[in-house]
Structures are given as structure tokens and as C-alpha cells.
Amino acid sequence: MIDITDFINNDVKPLRITDAISTAQDLFAEYPFSHFPVLEEGVYIGSANAEDTELMAIEKTLGENRFSFGRFFVRDTTIWLDVLEVFAKNETNILPVLDDKNAYLGYYEITDIIRFFHETPFLKENGGILVVEKKLVDYSMSEVAQIVESNNGKLLGLFVSNANMETIQITLKISMGGLSEIIQTFRRYNYEIISEHQEDEYLNTLKERSDYLDKYLNI
Numbered sequence: 001m002i003d004i005t006d007f008i009n010n011d012v013k014p015l016r017i018t019d020a021i022s023t024a025q026d027l028f029a030e031y032p033f034s035h036f037p038v039l040e041e042g043v044y045i046g047s048a049n050a051e052d053t054e055l056m057a058i059e060k061t062l063g064e065n066r067f068s069f070g071r072f073f074v075r076d077t078t079i080w081l082d083v084l085e086v087f088a089k090n091e092t093n094i095l096p097v098l099d100d101k102n103a104y105l106g107y108y109e110i111t112d113i114i115r116f117f118h119e120t121p122f123l124k125e126n127g128g129i130l131v132v133e134k135k136l137v138d139y140s141m142s143e144v145a146q147i148v149e150s151n152n153g154k155l156l157g158l159f160v161s162n163a164n165m166e167t168i169q170i171t172l173k174i175s176m177g178g179l180s181e182i183i184q185t186f187r188r189y190n191y192e193i194i195s196e197h198q199e200d201e202y203l204n205t206l207k208e209r210s211d212y213l214d215k216y217l218n219i
Helices: 021-030 050-054 062-068 080-089 110-119 141-150 179-188 201-216
Strands: 035-040 043-049 094-098 104-109 128-135 155-163 167-174 192-197
Touching: 021 035, 021 050, 021 062, 035 062, 035 094, 035 104, 043 050, 043 062, 043 094, 050 062, 080 094, 080 110, 104 110, 128 179, 141 155, 141 167, 141 179, 179 192
Parallel strands: none
Antiparallel strands: 035 043, 094 104, 128 167, 128 192, 155 167
8 A cells, every 4th residue: 555655755865055056056957846955964954945046146055045945844744635735835846754853854746746646545436525513522533433334334534624622524535325324323423514525526626626736836
């Protein structure tokens, strides 16, 4: 089974804070990266921006322009949905990956993550999407799974799609079958049904959004 960390890439070595701006410009001229990680004595300190770097004096070092670095990154434990969100929020096509001790491990490229996204059962398998909501203090992930499985449903994936101090909203992908029975059971357990999508309407929307992300990031 493919794990998202299988896509951590080290084909191009990170820039160093002592590198000349001309070195970074050469890298961006050779590769279609919007940003690229910069290390200082082996520690990740931010990502140089291709557009900003193009305007800098070539004789200066990256360290002299560190104020312009993007500070975004993800952990090697970050799930793929959150990885996609960080890509979109920072308008980048590359994401540095750090471990829990902040050691630099490599980077993700957006094309690889989109490919992983399209291959997950959440998108690939046929099924229905159900969005439910409950008070945060009463929510249990095991209860959600039990409700689906006790009605002969197969849970293909779920994630927390919204949350606040009072309520939590869960998006579920369920194999088609007894969806109406599952919905009724959720209601008996005091879940509010926020949205119900028969067939693959919701998945088509997700795919359209990922396609938009492809186009938006010029991949």
C-alpha cells in the first residue's frame, strides 16, 4: 500500500543560506519550482521564492535576503488532505517535509500528491458521501464506524471537515448499499445529517477542485 511519505523527494538538493543568488536563479531556471527549501547548517529556515529571487542582485547571498523566505512546511506525519491544504494556502508547487525533531527530510511535489489523491479509495472507489454533525463532547470516531458497519456498510474513508468549540462535522465515504438505513441510525444517535450525496456527485466536486488546483499552480 502506498503511503504519502513514499513521495518524499530528494532529487534536487536544498539551497544553502551561503549560496549566491545566482545559484538559486540557475536552479529556478532549470526546474519549474515556485519555491525551494533553504538550509542553514543543515536546518530548514524557509523557502526561497522563484519570482522574488529573479529580482535580487546576483552577487548577494540567500542569507542576505532571508526576510523574503516563505516559512511553510509539513511534517512526515501530516495526512494528505492537510498537505493539499498547505500547498493551496501558500500557492506553491513544492513543500518541504520535516520530522518531529525539525530535521529536513526532503520535499513533496504537487503533481505527486495530486496523483496520490486520485488513487485513494476515498476518490477511486464507488460509493456515497455523507456529512454528519454532532456535539463535540459526544463525538466518537469508533461510534461513527460502528454505525456504518452495523448497517452492512463499508467505510472507505472519513475526515473531520469542520469543527469548532461546540460541534464537529465529519465527511464519510461509504460503499453504496444501505445508505438510508445508515442515515436513520445516525439520526437515532443524535447526529445531524448535513449533506447526503447519492452516487458520486460529491466526488466529482472534489475531483474538479483538484483539477483546478493543478491548473492554478500551473502544473
